[in-house]
Amino acid sequence: MLTGRHGASRQGKGDMTAPCMWCRTRTIRARPGVRKVAMEEDDIIEVRDLEHTFDGVEAVRGISFTVRRGEIFSFLGPNGAGKSTTINILTTLLPLQKGTVRVAGYDVAREAAKVRQAIGIVFQDDVLDRDLTVWETMEFHGRLYALPRDERHRRIDEMLRVVELDGRRDERTKNLSGGMKRRLQIARGLLTRPEVLFLDEPTQGLDPQTRMRIWDYIRQVNRTGTTVFLTTHYMEEADMLSDRISIIDHGKLVVSGTPEGLKNALGEDVVYLETGDDRRARESLRDVREIRSISESPRGLSITISADGSHCLPRIVERVRGAGVGISSVNLKKPTMDDVFVHYTGRELRDTGA
Amino acid sequence: MSATAWEFLTVYWREMIRFVRFRAQLFSSLLQPALWMAFFGVAMSSNFDRFTSAVPVPAGVVPVDYLTFMAAGVIAMTTLFTSLFGGMSLLFDKNWGLMREMLASPMPRTHIMMGVGLAGMTRSFIQVSIIMAFGILLGVQFFPGFPAGRIVLSILGIFAFVGAFSLGFLLFSSTISMRLETPEGLQGIMTLLTLPLFFVSNALYPIQAFPPLLQALSAYNPLTHLVNGVRYFALGSDFFAVGARYTYTTGDVLFSFAYLAVFAAVMYLLARRTFQRAVVT
Known part of the structure; x- marks a missing residue:
């Protein structure tokens, strides 16, 4: 088994058993001074x-x-x-x-x-x-x-x-x-x-x-x-x-x-719902705490969520279905790094001459 | 893998790769001194020898023709030019960002300038060898009547002088290159320096006939000391050329060498200071 820092795969990333790319052809010698x-x-x-x-x-x-x-x-x-x-x-x-x-x-x-x-x-x-x-x-x-x-x-x-x-x-x-x-x-x-x-x-x-x-x-x-x-x-x-x-x-x-x-901290996840009855769907979502606002858009209902949208989405779907309204499409738009950057700096990176 | 004392050889190695790889530069640097000898030397010697043949040669003194006399000057001049522009590669390193690789490495910075210095010295040695070989073909009478052993020692002596001189000017050139932004600036400074250094010296003519001020200045000129050393080793301690008698004592030659060594040492300290403070990003 490989030892030392070359063998140490990071948890949650990569394959723990993958051979170390440095060591494939040679044995590892202890490097003095690395662990200081x-x-x-x-x-x-x-x-x-x-x-x-x-x-x-x-x-x-x-x-x-x-x-x-x-x-x-x-x-x-x-x-x-x-x-x-x-x-x-x-x-x-x-x-x-x-x-x-x-x-x-x-x-x-x-x-x-x-x-x-x-x-x-x-x-x-x-x-x-x-x-x-x-x-x-x-x-x-x-x-x-x-x-x-x-x-x-x-x-x-x-x-x-x-x-x-x-x-x-x-x-x-x-x-x-x-x-x-x-x-x-x-x-x-x-x-x-x-x-x-x-x-x-x-x-x-x-x-x-x-x-x-x-x-x-x-x-x-x-x-x-x-x-x-x-x-x-x-x-x-x-x-x-x-x-x-x-x-x-x-x-x-x-x-x-x-x-x-x-991205999540922005709290600006948006869920787009296409339903059979937008009015009834809106009604059914009235008391979902995480929903900040609902508006109608060309892509159906546009629901802005103040928390992590991926966790709210199943509940939103359940509520609307529970009210007997059919859903024809669901879309979750997460904020991008661009949105994060604009949010924190007040401008777009590409406008700064970058 | 800790730093050793030999990394300057790495810089030297790369400089020499560049030297042989830049073909145009390689050929021009080898051809230029030969052309000086072939055209300037031959043309001038036919004139000078005509003027000075009227001056009687003292008894027992070796007469030296002008071509032979100025060959030592061409050796000195070529060494001066090559060394003054030898730091230029550092300027390119700096402007192309390559310097950062060396400055960010654990190699001590003095190794950069010593690597460049040794590479420039090697180039000068190659050029000097070519001038001597080509000169002898043209009729330069170096080492008159010397036995083989003395010729070998003389060549070593010439190289020692050329080495000390070129190292001093290479370090000087490196210092200037590290402080400047553009090659044009370096070119300007070096061209400005070349003229007085070259002409206020004994490279092409005797200084005995100079006005007193120029004579005094030429005594401080490192080029004069280099020429002294080369002539001593190539022509002997007592000869007659261009209407003047030249005698060198051992003390004179040692002084000239010490002068060049001190010059190189001062330039080393200057360069070291510059390199240690250099910030290149």
Whole structure:
């Protein structure tokens, strides 16, 4: 049986018995130093009262959050909201000005070198040396982190197989497609087996099919125990991938929670009912507490519910049926991340020039 | 997997891949010094030798023709140009975002500049070898009457001087590159520096005939010290060229080398400071 963090599948996600993608071909050696200071509730990232100013402009204005070991955590917000500044501070590229930040158990200000050893980064743009080959790109990275030669070469082979680029190892990176470049960057970010993988806008500028594939890789990476921190301005990306989301706007955290929790908390689920007799149906629903309002729409009755609509729906159907009214169609519309974003920031993300 | 002392070799490795892979740059950097020798050197030597043949050569002193005299200057000039622009790759790294990969890695930042520095030094060594080989084909009389052992030592001596000089200017160039935003800016600064460095030196002509101010300035010019070292090793400690007699004592040559070493050390400290404070996002 596999032990250690590579074998540890996350509960409720993924298949517990699935072989770890790193370990398939090799035995796991204990990695000294991985299990270090046990942080509170195993938080792998801890940010407190972070502030950052560029030439008098406050880019980040006092944010605090934690990321739990093993989760996918998203920073959702428009461009210029402070996402990149935050990720740059967390990855030690920007010096810490104010607040405390701990990543993988180390303080970014005082123990930058240890933080750097523990993390992997996939940068926003295609940060690849155009004139190096795929293999050389990986080799360069592995050598930067002083991975021993044999181990390095074995891992490069492994990672290139995982992202399905092993057939292109001698190709110059300038000849790769956008999706391949992104995959190569993910492979590179994972080469050192980081405890946290930072992904800055991982699917920006990719076509929908490629995006889905990148999402699959991210999930696969996460299933092996790697914590993922990603920034995005795509609503559906944050929604589809994350265990938890924090919405950031104007340098402040607006709201945090699970995608479901955020959407449900809006209390704006809408049930559309097509019935044989709208008047009698309305009558029968008069005393259902969770119903905020009922109106008639082209799609039948439009019922706004202040609680989780999926739990109310069966009762609504029972009531209407109980009153002897036939139902020809039922539709539940949950709020989307767009609705959540509009609700908390007062504007649509796509209007912000994102 | 902890940091070792050898990661700068990684940066060196990548720089050398770039060197051989950018074909146009590779050929121009190898061809340029040869062209200087072939055209400027041959043209000037036919003139200078005509003027200076009237000056009597003192007894017992080795006469050196102009082509041979200026070959040392071309070695110095090529090293200067290559080194001054050697930091340019850092500027591209920075502008294309590649620098972030290195800055976010556990590798100490001094390794970035040392990797770039050693790669630039290697390029200079290759160029210098080509100039010497090509020069000898053209009729440059380096190592006159030297036994084989002394030739080997002389070549090593030339490389030591070229190495110290190029490292200093590569570190200088790296510092400027880290502080600038555009390649145009670097180009401007370097072009501005090249002219006085090159012409206020003994690379192409003797400084004995300079006005006193220029003579004093040239004594502080690292290029003058590089040329001194190269001429000492290539031509010996006592020779006659362009109407002037040149004598170098061992002390002179050691001083010149120390001057270059101190210059490199100061540039190292400057570069280290710049790299440790650099923020690239």
